[in-house]
Amino acid sequence: MVRIGILTSGGDCPGLNAVIRACVLRGIRIHRDEFVGFTDGWRGVVEGNTINLDWMSVRGIANLGGTILGTSRTNPLGEGGGGERIQATLRSLGIEALIVIGGEGTLAAAKILSDSGIPIVGVPKTVDNDLSATDFSFGFNTAVEIATEAIDRLKTTGQSHHRCMIAEVMGRHAGWIALYAGMATSAHAILIPEQKASLEEICEWVEGPFRRGRTPLVVVAEGFVSAEMTEPHSERGLDAFNRPRLGGIGERLAPIIEERTGIETRSTTLGHIQRGGAPSASDRVLATRLGLAAVDAVHDQSWGQMVATHGDKIVRVSLEESVGRLKTVPQSRYDEATYLFG
Numbered sequence: 001m002v003r004i005g006i007l008t009s010g011g012d013c014p015g016l017n018a019v020i021r022a023c024v025l026r027g028i029r030i031h032r033d034e035f036v037g038f039t040d041g042w043r044g045v046v047e048g049n050t051i052n053l054d055w056m057s058v059r060g061i062a063n064l065g066g067t068i069l070g071t072s073r074t075n076p077l078g079e080g081g082g083g084e085r086i087q088a089t090l091r092s093l094g095i096e097a098l099i100v101i102g103g104e105g106t107l108a109a110a111k112i113l114s115d116s117g118i119p120i121v122g123v124p125k126t127v128d129n130d131l132s133a134t135d136f137s138f139g140f141n142t143a144v145e146i147a148t149e150a151i152d153r154l155k156t157t158g159q160s161h162h163r164c165m166i167a168e169v170m171g172r173h174a175g176w177i178a179l180y181a182g183m184a185t186s187a188h189a190i191l192i193p194e195q196k197a198s199l200e201e202i203c204e205w206v207e208g209p210f211r212r213g214r215t216p217l218v219v220v221a222e223g224f225v226s227a228e229m230t231e232p233h234s235e236r237g238l239d240a241f242n243r244p245r246l247g248g249i250g251e252r253l254a255p256i257i258e259e260r261t262g263i264e265t266r267s268t269t270l271g272h273i274q275r276g277g278a279p280s281a282s283d284r285v286l287a288t289r290l291g292l293a294a295v296d297a298v299h300d301q302s303w304g305q306m307v308a309t310h311g312d313k314i315v316r317v318s319l320e321e322s323v324g325r326l327k328t329v330p331q332s333r334y335d336e337a338t339y340l341f342g
């Protein structure tokens with residue numbers, strides 16, 4: 001029997017509740033564990049805000065979007081936080097292990113806290129799918145499905161009006177959502193953070209299909225930087241980790257494309273729609289498997305480790321390995337897509 005704290009931190013994504021449910025059910029049924037939920041990410045740990053997590057509280061939540069625990073982008077190492085403060089919270093609540101469900105920023109903080117002696121097991125979470133130590137993270141598949149459905153809709157209205165349509169999707173450092181949703185919707189250009197493209201090239205990719213009587217479709221990731229730009233488009237200040245809030249590159253490109261090509265152009269930013277709502281079946285399964293594995297990792301005292309997917313298998317990798325490097329779209333995968341551009 002272990003008393004385990006769970007938190008979800010950083011941007012939410014579909015599948016978080018399925019992880020929580022799987023942890024709690026496996027822990028209670030197999031190991032007779034007790035669970036405490038920290039509310040709103042690391043803020044809950046720093047301030048000692050908790051909710052009870054028993055069998056009843058996780059009933060029927062695997063298909064629910066969001067997180068029943070709430071989340072935030074609070075940095076646990078920032079003002080008022082730190083290892084000692086967190087140790088004190090855990091001691092006062094009798095918590096012997098922490099399961100931390102989060103993305104790059106969350107896991108980086110988890111690694112530092114784990115190095116300071118706090119017993120932590122990580123679970124990777126990101127719609128951007130940009131954590132290098134796991135082949136896939138839950139939330140990504142759902143985001144791609146949502147983006148694909150939305151872009152299919154943009155195409156039909158574009159066709160009626162003979163317009164060029166731009167769909168902006170999430171993807172801060174990595175263009176996986178753009179690559180998948182763009183390929184799935186036969187985009188004429190896919191613009192991702194990893195690859196520069198000039199405005200001239202983009203306009204050529206738009207003009208080709210228009211001449212053939214098609215509706216040009218451009219799928220752009222929020223983090224895309226054109227050859228003429230020096231940094232990603234951002235006009236909404238910084239987030240809690242001092243990262244620029246992205247969004248709006250599609251709107252920026254639309255008038256340029258329209259002016260250069262003479263083709264009427266509209267842009268739609270899908271934004272947080274990609275992170276909301278029910279997880280896809282495949283994300284529910286992945287999230288559940290990761291949750292089960294995380295509890296087992298706690299019982300093996302695999303501190304400083306994260307559960308991850310390697311092919312069809314769930315494995316453990318060190319947090320160190322997880323946070324060292326981002327998983328960006330490799331050149332070969334982008335090349336596959338470019339054969340179909342224009």
Ligand code: F6P
Nearest residue numbers: 011103127128170171172239246
């Ligand atoms: O990190 C995942 C992500 O979805 C990014 O693609 C995006 O830039 C960011 O989160 C948006 O976060 P917020 O919810 O704070 O606006």
